[in-house]
Amino acid sequence: MVYIAHVRESDKEIQTVSEHLNGVKHLAEVFGGKLGLMHVAGLAGLLHDLGKYTDIFQKYIEQVAFHPDTAEMKRGEVDHSTAGGKLLFSMFHNEKNTPYEKLLTEIVGNAIISHHSNLHDYISPDINSDFLRRVRDKDLDGYSLAVERFFEEVITEKDFKQYVSNALDELMHFMDSSPTQIFFLTKYIFSCLVDADRTDTRQFEEKLREVQDSQNENLFASYYQKLMNKLNSFKKDKSSNEQINKLRQEMSEQCDLFADKPSGIYTLSIPTGGGKTLASLRYALKHAQKFNKQRIIYVVPFTTIIEQNAEEVRTILEDDIHILEHHSNVIDEVEEEDELSDGLITKRERLKLARDNWDSPVIFTTMVQFLNVFYAKGNRNTRRLHNLSHSVLIFDEVQKVPTKSVSLFNEALNFLKKDAHSSILLCTATQPTLEHVNHFLLKNRDGEIVQNLSEVSRAFKRVEVIDRTGKQMNNNQLADWVHTNAESWQSTLVILNTKSVVKELYEALKNSPLPVYHLSTSMCAAHRKDILNEIRELLENKTPFICLTTQLIEAGVDVSFKCVIRSLAGLDSIAQAAGRCNRHGEDDVQDVYVIDHVDEKLSKLKEIKTGKEITGNVLARYKKKADEYDKSLLSQTAMDEYFQHYYKKMEADLNYYIPKVEKDMTKLLMTTRRESDYFKAYEKKYKTKFPLALTGSYKTAADHFQVIDQQTTSVIVPYGEGKEIIAKLNSVERIEDLSKLLKQAQQYTVNLYSQALRQLKQDNAIVPHLEGMIYELRENWYSEDYGVDLKGEGEMGFMSF
CATH class of the missing domain: 3.40.50.300 (P-loop containing nucleotide triphosphate hydrolases)
Known part of the structure; x- marks a missing residue:
């Protein structure tokens, strides 16, 4: 019998469960291997869709794919995500198992059961364990038969146990057992799985060949030479001997020399007008070549400066293809625990697959998007995380880190430095004292690139x-x-x-x-x-x-x-x-x-x-x-005094306090069992020993996280090419074309707070497209003078003053 994982809508071609599990396993191995976690990530890929081997799923996919008019079951009705986590838990989370076997089960199992939603809580504020409910307590129709088919078709039980043993070796080598590291490790494995799953599905849908992880060494060497040609041309200018220009050259050369140092967290405090963008790029390109970094990521505080910086870099590097500007998520995705992407790849699924996973060599993005990768709900954010490893990250105007996210920002950077082999450059003329807070930043000593800063x-x-x-x-x-x-x-x-x-x-x-x-x-x-x-x-x-x-x-x-x-x-x-x-x-x-x-x-x-x-x-x-x-x-001196x-x-606001659960987000994610109030309350409530090693409330934290105080929704506005892009989005079919259009659409979007969005919807000023995943603003609600006009009195004429 052929067991179906996906059915391509265009030609009804079948991808088998075995093909999909092995394809996702292979991609996850590539992504996880970057941190020496090949088998840990691969294990998640191997098991994630085991539930598709059940008779009920096969009946369901047969109905919705080939007989949709008479289908008895609805999309999302069949749980195919739990089985893999359940198998892992039943085999490796018993009294006889070692602490590391249990830890591996909890980390990988959470990624598996969450790959269509968000990482689950090990203990939630209501003192329940959603994780245990899924992997231990939930009864699954046809589970035993699905496991039998898995061991027959995909991997023998003996080989599976050996694969788990390999994963355990990797985990023990990687771990220092801190709860902070465990949170980021879990997110990393989750990222590898989500991106591998979506990439394999996209390859099947688009009939693409296997995509290898990028190797950009030659590209960076070419970029570096072009940048040096540009910098050398400045020396021929008549003004090159002026003191300011000499200082610019000196600071640029200091960046070049500093690039030979091992990866770390460094500061670049070039004053305004000192050539910060090109100096930081010089550091990044040279460091990337010397230490085999895979990408360079610029993180800026506001969308307003992405275009300018990206255009400057694009012009110098003479490349329109490999430089990504990622401003915001154009698609409005309702995050809910469902089984979307459950087999039939519809237009809605193609939109999900089209989202960028940050695999470009050079990326420009915002602080909001960077923090969302680590802490926000939604797989569209998480799938990018593994591509931050082995990278050079340049934070422009780093003093603009939102105050409530300072601790979360510092911990993310510490993970990237310590475990993910990335190098980080904090650029600004006004350096904040991030090393002097509770969750302090692990800046390198003597890490300021500019010498004689006062002079x-x-x-x-x-x-x-x-x-x-x-x-x-x-x-x-x-x-x-x-x-x-x-x-x-x-x-x-x-x-x-x-x-x-x-x-x-x-x-x-x-x-x-x-x-x-x-x-x-x-x-x-x-x-x-x-x-x-x-x-x-x-x-x-x-x-x-x-x-x-x-x-x-x-x-x-x-x-x-x-x-x-x-x-x-x-x-x-x-x-x-x-x-x-x-x-x-x-x-x-x-x-x-x-x-x-x-x-x-x-x-x-x-x-x-x-x-x-x-x-x-x-x-x-x-x-x-x-x-x-x-x-x-x-x-x-004044700036240090101000920031301290x-x-x-x-101080009370730096750890992202969540009023609804009366806890800091850092405590929900990074606390030990001994420190956890929820752990103690669980044992008191159920009068039994809590069976898990981990106590983090990952889903609760993600559900309440938003970088800006109010949730915003991106709306495409009727300015310039905005209307034309909407028309194309409604008609295009190929995922590659959708991806290109979504990138273009970022230039024509405005992020609206929920109150403004509600008002505009009430006034019939918002037009939903593609099943409500993309919003368009009607013309009268956009003004040449003010942008979005909530009164509906907008006029778009020629600029006149």
Whole structure:
């Protein structure tokens, strides 16, 4: 008898269970082998769909694939994920088994039973074990017969036991038994399984040959030569002998020399305008070649700067193919425990398979996406994790790590350094003191690449920070001040803390005789890019104008204004705002004004409010003892003082507290049995010894994790090519074409908070596509001035000022 795993919808071709299990096993072995865990990951692949050997699944797949009109069973009705975990548990988690056999069973078993949902809780807040419910307690129709068929068709029981023995050897060699490491190990094995499963399924669906793990050594060598050609061309410029350009060259060369050091966590504190992007790329390309790294990943705080950085790198490396920009997940996936991808590969399944797994040689992504890989629910995030190993990760503007995620960020980086053979570069002119918190970052000693940092900072001084916070200012006063002085200031940038006050200020100034521009995260990336291009043209022509925005412009956007006004916030934000003034030293020292804006409502913006208070204290001390700060409010001394006070004040918020379960996320994921309240409560509740080694609440943590305070949904907006992309997404069939379109669609999406999305749905402003997995915004709800317009009064005409 032929046992079916998948049926290709296009031609009804069959992939057998044996073919699929062996295909996924092989891919998982390749992915797991990167950490010396070939058999551990392969074991998950070998067992993950064992449940498809049951008669009930075979009856089900026969019905839905070949007789859908008369099918009695619904999709997702048959559990095929539990059987593999159950077999492992029954064979290797008994009293006679060793602690490592039990640990292997718990780690691999959780990955198996979760490969269509999220990793399960070993103990949940309601003091139950979802893991035990699945692998020990659940009765499965036809389970014994499925196991018999598995040992007949896939692997003999003797060979299977030997395979498990090999996995145990790997696990014992890898482990240091810390709960933190076990969490990341489990996520890594889960990532290997999910990506292997989806990759094998895609290969069958698309009739593709086997895809080997990428080897990018030759590509990186070519990139390095192109970069060096570009850097050498700078030396021929007449200005190359100027002090600033000499310093840029020196810092770039220091990055090159530093690349010969072993992988670790290092800092690159190049001042604004010091050539940070190319210097960090130089380090990454050389280090990747020397230490056989597989990819280079740039992680930036905001989507607004991905396009700029990626375009700069793409132009120098002369490559449009191998550089991925990953802004956001365009598809809205409802995460639920089901058996989707259960055999019949529909259009919905092809969309899932089309999601990128970060196997490109060079990737640009956001901090949100990076943290989601480790901590968010949804297999679309987790499948990327294994591709972070053996990589060079460059965190641009690292001070923007969300405060509540600081501990989680540090632990993820520690895993990548210690266990995943990756090298990490923390880039910013305002380095945060991440090594001085409870879950501290394992920075390398003497890990700063730039030598004589104080001297370099003085040489790069471009601005004078002028404290105007003595008297608060409202929007009317600010508008009058800007209106009166903008002509003499020439190009003027105003950065405020909330979108609402920026919008009000724009309304007050938009009829000014000078051009007035508004930038907002309510605009899609393509829209902001077009506005920034116009702004750069005005800057080049030295035409006076005004630009109003929030902090989105602060991190890495390469624009240089004559004057900047910044509403009081964290000292790092003020320093980043100052980086948009006289950025390239075109003029003598220019002014950056710090004001205290009275109209901003910060009660729900705790990070900004706290940063504002601490900066106010630093300003007061600076007035009295400027010498202690090297006579610069933006010195590293001032920044260290600011961050140490900030993290101390926010100490209770660094571990991602979850109010609903009254626990820090770090405790849900990384606590020992001895420390676990849930472990003690379980033994008290059931009056029996808890049978598992692990006590983590992985599913609970993932269910409550979101990097930004409110959940957002990506909506494709009617700007530029947005409408055309929607039309193509509705008609395209091939997974490869879907993948390309989803990447293009990122440029035309806006992330909406749930409240805004609800309002737009009520107003019939949202059009769902592809079974509600992709959303489109109707035209009247998108404005040229503001982006998404909740009032439905948007107009898209030509830019006019």
